[in-house]
Amino acid sequence: MRHLLYxxxxxxxxxxxxxxxxxxxxxxxxxxxxxxxxWRWTKADGRxxxxxxxxxxxxxxxxxxxxxxxxxxxxxxLDAHVNGCHQDCAWAIVRRxxxxxxxxxxxVIGVNQFQQCDDLHPKRSLQLHTLMPTRDLPRALVxxxxxxxxxxxxxRLLGNILSGAYGDTAFLQTQWRDQLLGARxxxxxxxxxxxxxxxxxxxxxxxxxxxxxxxxxAVTGALxxxxxxxxxxxxxxxxxxxSLSQVDDPARVAAWNAHRAAHVELAATRPFVTLxxxxxxxxxxxADFSDGTHLSRRGMTVQRQLFARELAAAGLP
Amino acid sequence: xxxxSPAFVVFFLLFFWVxxxxxxxSRQRFLLVASYLFYxxxxxxxxxxxxxxxxxxxxxxxxxxRSEDPDRRRGLLALSLIxxxxxxxxxxxxGFFAESAAASxxxxxxxxxxxxxxxxxxxxxxxYTFQTLGYSIDVYRRRTLPCASPLDFALYVAYFPQLVAGxxxxxxxxxxxxxxxxxxxxxxxxxxxFGLIALGACKKVxxxxxxxxxxxxxYADPAHAWAxxxxxxxxxxxFQIYCDFSGYCDMAVGVARLMGVSLxxxxxxxxxxxxxxxxxxxxxxxxxxWLRDYLYVPLxxxxxxxxxxxxxxxxxxxxxxxxxxxxxxxxxxxGYHGLLLVVFRPGxxxxxxxxxxxxxxxxxxxxxxxxxxxxxxWALFRAPDLxxxxxxxxRLLDPxxxxxxxxxxxxxxxxxxxxxxxxxxxxATLLLVQVAGRVGxxxxxxxxxxxxxxxxxxxxxxxxYACVLLAPEAPQPFIYFQF
Numbered sequence: 001m002r003h004l005l006y007x008x009x010x011x012x013x014x015x016x017x018x019x020x021x022x023x024x025x026x027x028x029x030x031x032x033x034x035x036x037x038x039w040r041w042t043k044a045d046g047r048x049x050x051x052x053x054x055x056x057x058x059x060x061x062x063x064x065x066x067x068x069x070x071x072x073x074x075x076x077x078l079d080a081h082v083n084g085c086h087q088d089c090a091w092a093i094v095r096r097x098x099x100x101x102x103x104x105x106x107x108v109i110g111v112n113q114f115q116q117c118d119d120l121h122p123k124r125s126l127q128l129h130t131l132m133p134t135r136d137l138p139r140a141l142v143x144x145x146x147x148x149x150x151x152x153x154x155x156r157l158l159g160n161i162l163s164g165a166y167g168d169t170a171f172l173q174t175q176w177r178d179q180l181l182g183a184r185x186x187x188x189x190x191x192x193x194x195x196x197x198x199x200x201x202x203x204x205x206x207x208x209x210x211x212x213x214x215x216x217x218a219v220t221g222a223l224x225x226x227x228x229x230x231x232x233x234x235x236x237x238x239x240x241x242x243s244l245s246q247v248d249d250p251a252r253v254a255a256w257n258a259h260r261a262a263h264v265e266l267a268a269t270r271p272f273v274t275l276x277x278x279x280x281x282x283x284x285x286x287a288d289f290s291d292g293t294h295l296s297r298r299g300m301t302v303q304r305q306l307f308a309r310e311l312a313a314a315g316l317p
Numbered sequence: 318x319x320x321x322s323p324a325f326v327v328f329f330l331l332f333f334w335v336x337x338x339x340x341x342x343s344r345q346r347f348l349l350v351a352s353y354l355f356y357x358x359x360x361x362x363x364x365x366x367x368x369x370x371x372x373x374x375x376x377x378x379x380x381x382x383r384s385e386d387p388d389r390r391r392g393l394l395a396l397s398l399i400x401x402x403x404x405x406x407x408x409x410x411x412g413f414f415a416e417s418a419a420a421s422x423x424x425x426x427x428x429x430x431x432x433x434x435x436x437x438x439x440x441x442x443x444x445y446t447f448q449t450l451g452y453s454i455d456v457y458r459r460r461t462l463p464c465a466s467p468l469d470f471a472l473y474v475a476y477f478p479q480l481v482a483g484x485x486x487x488x489x490x491x492x493x494x495x496x497x498x499x500x501x502x503x504x505x506x507x508x509x510x511f512g513l514i515a516l517g518a519c520k521k522v523x524x525x526x527x528x529x530x531x532x533x534x535x536y537a538d539p540a541h542a543w544a545x546x547x548x549x550x551x552x553x554x555x556f557q558i559y560c561d562f563s564g565y566c567d568m569a570v571g572v573a574r575l576m577g578v579s580l581x582x583x584x585x586x587x588x589x590x591x592x593x594x595x596x597x598x599x600x601x602x603x604x605x606x607w608l609r610d611y612l613y614v615p616l617x618x619x620x621x622x623x624x625x626x627x628x629x630x631x632x633x634x635x636x637x638x639x640x641x642x643x644x645x646x647x648x649x650x651x652g653y654h655g656l657l658l659v660v661f662r663p664g665x666x667x668x669x670x671x672x673x674x675x676x677x678x679x680x681x682x683x684x685x686x687x688x689x690x691x692x693x694x695w696a697l698f699r700a701p702d703l704x705x706x707x708x709x710x711x712r713l714l715d716p717x718x719x720x721x722x723x724x725x726x727x728x729x730x731x732x733x734x735x736x737x738x739x740x741x742x743x744x745a746t747l748l749l750v751q752v753a754g755r756v757g758x759x760x761x762x763x764x765x766x767x768x769x770x771x772x773x774x775x776x777x778x779x780x781x782y783a784c785v786l787l788a789p790e791a792p793q794p795f796i797y798f799q800f
Contacts, residue, residue: 006769006770006771006774007771007774007778009771010771010774010775010778011778014778014779014782017782018782021786122790149318149324149358151318151323151324151325151327151328151358152318152322152323152324154323154324154327155322155323155324155325155326155327156323158323158326158327159323159326159785163782163785165785165786166785169785169786169787169788169790170789170790172786173786173787173789173790177736180735180739181735181736181739182732182735183732184732184733185732188730188731188732189731189732189733190534190731191727191728191730191731191733192543192546192724192727192728192731192733192734192737193534193535193542193543193546193547193550194535194538194541194542194543194546195541195727196538196541198534198537198538
């Protein structure tokens with residue numbers, strides 16, 4: 001037992017290094033993205049409309065566009081989006097709102113379909129750990145148990161709890177690389193091994209397999225239920241991804257339809273939820289997207305027009 | 318669930334939270350359930366195959382123990398061979414054989430499409446099949462007694478630290494240790510296991526996973542790659558595969574030590590080898606020993622003259638190559654190493670070497686040449702297919718295409734010179750550590766464990782923190798998991 005005392009100064013030294021690496025405000029754009037949300041959230045009290053989601057949910061639907069559409073003052077709209085904020089991250093924000101007893105007249109949450117297949121990225125754990133009230137973390141783990149790799153999710157969460165630098169590892173490496181070896185230029189990096197540039201990586205593709213999306217559906221259900229506590233009405237927007245225009249495999253089309261039906265059911269079983277489905281008639285063509293998930297200027301126009309029509313059809317505002 | 322993933326950290330913590338509180342048979346049952354859950358994390362249905370292999374070889378072993386009739390004993394051994402190798406052939410090689418046959422017929426003018434089933438390769442099948450097969454052969458040869466306890470035997474097949482990628486353990490070594498776990502005098506945990514786990518994780522996550530993108534980029538299109546870049550990537554692959562596989566084995570040995578179980582050392586500074594026979598005493602030692610004892614020696618070994626010896630070596634290594642993967646370039650890699658073993662048989666070369674002056678220089682030259690021969694073998698192993706092997710070898714071995722000066726300009730233009738220099742330095746250091754030390758991770762950790770406890774903690778904590786900070790965003794699966 002006496003030997004274990006030796007570990008104390010070592011752990012203290014590592015904790016100090018960890019704090020220096022993770023607390024520096026220049027480090028970690030993922031953390032800084034959340035700080036932007038924190039700043040907006042703390043400043044805003046008494047707002048009527050809550051806007052949630054990731055960049056894909058918001059870049060075509062900024063508050064400056066949404067506010068006149070809803071016929072509310074821009075200052076009454078709280079932009080609580082965070083870059084890369086999927087359903088679990090949005091749920092963490094809503095759990096905080098529940099605890100703070102905030103009240104909204106309307107909440108808008110956009111769900112990009114690709115998000116269904118991407119719940120194991122390390123930054124999702126960072127967001128969940130940072131944004132979720134600590135006492136709700138066990139609930140998050142219970143929902144992860146419905147997903148594909150619950151132990152991996154638990155491990156990533158544990159990593160974030162133990163080390164502040166863990167969630168920012170990718171960013172730290174990029175920063176060190178830039179400082180030590182010079183910034184990487186993707187356009188010419190291949191020249192050391194080949195004069196021919198490698199083929200561009202195709203955009204991410206979601207197969208909507210039930211096992212893959214089970215966790216996200218469970219989280220979306222919890223998110224909507226909690227939103228129901230703080231918001232009189234909720235608009236759930238189903239966003240498209242570029243792969244939907246390229247699917248010709250009947251099995252995948254069936255998987256997508258089943259997945260869409262699951263969202264319809266999530267909305268139908270909650271009377272306060274209005275589903276706006278932009279995945280069918282909205283932006284679908286490759287030219288509508290800049291990178292497979294984010295919209296191009298053309299895509300934004302298509303999306304906005306359809307959203308405005310659907311919103312009016314739903315009797316909003 | 319890979320050893321180097323956060324998921325395994327949770328599994329590990331849960332397992333060792335319960336483990337010390339158990340005793341007797343409940344300890345073994347818990348270990349078996351944990352091992353099956355560990356395997357099921359890849360594929361629950363394929364767990365049935367593992368259980369089937371366990372039942373088959375346990376039953377064959379018991380029947381062999383009861384029978385004195387030579388014909389019946391041969392029949393029982395054949396049953397085990399057919400069962401195990403049949404499953405391996407079906408799941409791992411059926412597509413390879415069907416496609417190869419179709420290609421051969423096509424070359425003869427008969428156009429037949431190869432019809433193959435889309436089967437998932439059961440993780441670790443090559444490892445546990447060889448392990449159970451070794452048990453049946455040993456019982457048949459009366460070198461080991463049949464295992465009396467189904468629980469002990471099930472643990473021998475499914476013991477999670479070494480289940481998916483070895484080391485391939487002998488029954489006489491592992492079963493008594495697993496049986497002892499239920500006894501009152503159960504072995505105590507060896508805490509140096511933490512050192513091995515940390516070192517193995519660091520080798521895998523920090524070195525192998527960061528070298529992988531360099532290797533993948535060059536080998537994605539070797540025909541258009543600069544020849545010096547191909548050499549660099551080939552060296553990088555030599556260290557990637559070493560750190561990947563030996564890193565896994567270090568973690569496996571480390572986890573087992575925390576249960577008081579000692580596993581076979583699988584690597585002992587392989588790149589310090591100055592000849593093929595020495596290499597195979599240092600690289601994947603458990604597989605080399607298995608192939609020697611259950612294939613090479615039964616074929617006749619070196620007892621029937623030089624030609625039969627050469628044939629046996631080539632056959633053993635060809636099959637060893639095929640064991641690695643269902644593709645011709647693995648067979649070619651095996652054949653290449655068989656050829657090296659034939660050409661560099663001890664005796665002739667030793668006599669020539671002994672007559673040369675400046676012996677230390679001769680030894681250094683031998684090591685240098687052989688290290689490059691090993692790297693050429695890795696080029697065959699890493700090439701995407703057989704056709705690419707020819708392209709890769711042609712580019713590596715043709716000095717007219719090296720254009721070193723132009724390549725350095727290209728490196729400068731790419732802005733990646735610093736990165737390449739850094740990894741070049743890391744690889745040179747690793748090579749120096751192997752050549753100077755000539756020992757494996759276990760010996761290095763043993764040295765650290767002789768130091769004061771503070772240094773041991775520092776060693777473990779710093780390595781773990783290095784994994785946290787230096788792991789690439791996209792984790793790579795262990796290379797040997799696909800075998």
